[in-house]
Amino acid sequence: MDAILEAEWGAFLAQQGLADEPEVAELVVEEPDRHDWRIVDAALDRLVCSECGGPLSRGPVGCGACDLANGFRYAAVETDRPGARPGNEHAVRVSVSVVRRPQGISEREVLARRLFLPELLSGDLPSTGQAQATKDRVNRMSVTEIEALFSLMLRNPGVGIP
Ligand SMILES: [Zn+2]
Structure with missing residues (x-):
């Protein structure tokens, strides 16, 4: 999960010729609408909540500063990846957000999101009926049972949801 954000962050720094410094992360977080959501999320990971x-x-x-930052995150840009179905990037983003910030979301939904994520990351988007x-x-x-299924899928990446 964190690895996909880190890869994107590394590419962004290299492209801009910037060093991995808190100042850079702050600038990105101040202008979320100018950056891809993966980069904004990676930048937030580098900042400590006051x-x-x-x-x-x-x-x-209930942490005001975190709630505010969490709200601003959604101004960031979603770019559909080449070969992925339209809308896939949004689904990936919502799932990554839930898994990384599970507070206030039911355990069942968090687990279900984790189950779907590998499929989403492959660029697939289940139809509404399938989902x-x-x-x-x-x-x-x-x-x-969900946890058992999840660990089975982790051990056998080819296994889909039965
Ligand atoms: Zn906080």
Whole structure:
């Protein structure tokens, strides 16, 4: 998860000829609408929240500074990757956001998002019908069953959602 953001951040610094310094991250976070969301998220990871002391935007629900930064993140740009289905990048982004900041979101949804992520990252976007069918199935499973399925998929990357 963090690796995909880090790769994008490294490419951005190289392209701009910048060093990996907090000042650069601050500039990016101040202008989220000028950058790809992966770069904005990576920049936020480099900044410490002045209120809760955690990585900015990922603090507990109720931390004002984190909530604010989390809201601004959504001004960042979503660029569909070559070969990916239109809308895929948005789905990837929402899932990455949920997995990285699970506070206030049900355990079941976080697990389901994690399940879908490898498929999304491959550029695929399930149809609404497929997504709904999988969601129904996940809803009937216990959290323990979802976790077991997830670890199975991690060990066998080719395995899809049954
Ligand atoms: Zn905070």
